[in-house]
Every structure is written in C-alpha cells, then in structure tokens.
Amino acid sequence: MIKDLISLFYPEVCAACGNSLFKHEEVICTQCYVHLPKSNYHKDPNNPLHKVLVGRFPFQGATSFYLFNKKSRVQKLLHELKYKNNPEVGVLTGKWFGEELKDTAFSKADVLLPVPLHPSKQQQRGYNQSGKIAEGMSSSLGIQLEENLLYRRTATKTQTKKDKGDRWQNVEDIFDIHDQKKYEGKRVILIDDVITTGATIEACANALLKINNVELYIASLAFADQ
Numbered sequence: 001m002i003k004d005l006i007s008l009f010y011p012e013v014c015a016a017c018g019n020s021l022f023k024h025e026e027v028i029c030t031q032c033y034v035h036l037p038k039s040n041y042h043k044d045p046n047n048p049l050h051k052v053l054v055g056r057f058p059f060q061g062a063t064s065f066y067l068f069n070k071k072s073r074v075q076k077l078l079h080e081l082k083y084k085n086n087p088e089v090g091v092l093t094g095k096w097f098g099e100e101l102k103d104t105a106f107s108k109a110d111v112l113l114p115v116p117l118h119p120s121k122q123q124q125r126g127y128n129q130s131g132k133i134a135e136g137m138s139s140s141l142g143i144q145l146e147e148n149l150l151y152r153r154t155a156t157k158t159q160t161k162k163d164k165g166d167r168w169q170n171v172e173d174i175f176d177i178h179d180q181k182k183y184e185g186k187r188v189i190l191i192d193d194v195i196t197t198g199a200t201i202e203a204c205a206n207a208l209l210k211i212n213n214v215e216l217y218i219a220s221l222a223f224a225d226q
C-alpha cells in the first residue's frame, strides 16, 4: 500500500521511454521491451561488431544485444545506467541479454569479466555499469562473475574530444590482470556497456590475452556502428 501511495505522487517511469510504468512492469515498459532494437548478432559470426574487432586481436566471438543510435531509447537506457544512478537498468537488460545467448557458444563460458572502471570513478558512481550488466547475465546464464581479475591502471583523461588515433594510444595499456593462471584454457566473456571504436575492448583484450590458451568472447549491451 505504501508503494501504491508513493507511486500516486511519484509515478515510476520507464528508463527507456519515460512513460509511466504499469503496476506489473519494472524499470522498462513492455512496449520498449518489445521494440528495443536487438542486433541478433549472435546469429551472425561475421556481424558488424566482429568486423570492427577482427584482425586487432584474437577472439572467438563477438556480439551485442542492442543497436545504438543517437536520441534513441537505447541511448536513454545507457544514460540512465551511467549517469542517473539506475543500476537496475543494467541488471535487467543483462538478464535479457543472457536469455538471448542461451544455446550459443557464449552460454558455455566459464566466467564473465566486466570492463572495470577506475576505482575513483566507481566510487563516484557507486557501481560499475558493465558489472551490473554482467550481474544480470550471470543470473540468466548461470555463469560466474569475476570483478577482481581485470583492473585499470590509471585514470584516462577526457577522451571525447580526441580523434580515434589519440584515443587508442591513450587507453592502449591501461588495463592489466591480477592473475594469469586462474583462467588458463578457459572460455571468458569480456562485457562492456557500449562499443564504438573498440579501443577499450582492445586494451582489455591485450591484458586478458596474457592468459595461456584463453578463449576470448566479447559481449556488449549496445554497439554503435559508425
């Protein structure tokens, strides 16, 4: 009853479209659930994300749940997740993403590894958005989540105004791993919120590929095809 009273004055709204949620809905409305643009990249080994990454480092598969467009519902979701203290967006969409990946090579992975934030940024935000996505995927796929293997060495400077070349140099070797033995010969999935140039993923992959015989898969919540 208290929840009903609160929602009377502060109606809960959908994180993707901003419309009021019905009682049975949480975080994202049914309309958005149905209409958010899925990439279906897991059905196409040579998908556009694969094409962006191939040749830069060895990996076994790459997929993204949604397609990112500016001023779209996916952009609003990512904004909620990163800047509006709405970690539930990551957990819920991660859960759906995991359900989508059942019966694929991704579902046979041994561990989920989210791209880490710099500790000071994580403290400021209160959570790592990629970790929240991985948390949701972990619950629907039944694969363990490991947040303490990959780490970020230094804070990166603001990258948005730099060109691709500078950006790549800036993040090139800012990631490392705490343990090279733990996942030897294992299948790991590296998880990010959104991939654009792939520079961050490439930098993480360079660290993870220090592990002998590791099978590397890439999964992002959204992909911005440029």
Ligand SMILES: [Zn+2]
Binding pocket: 014, 015, 016, 017, 018, 019, 028, 029, 030, 031, 032, 033
């Ligand atoms: Zn909605």
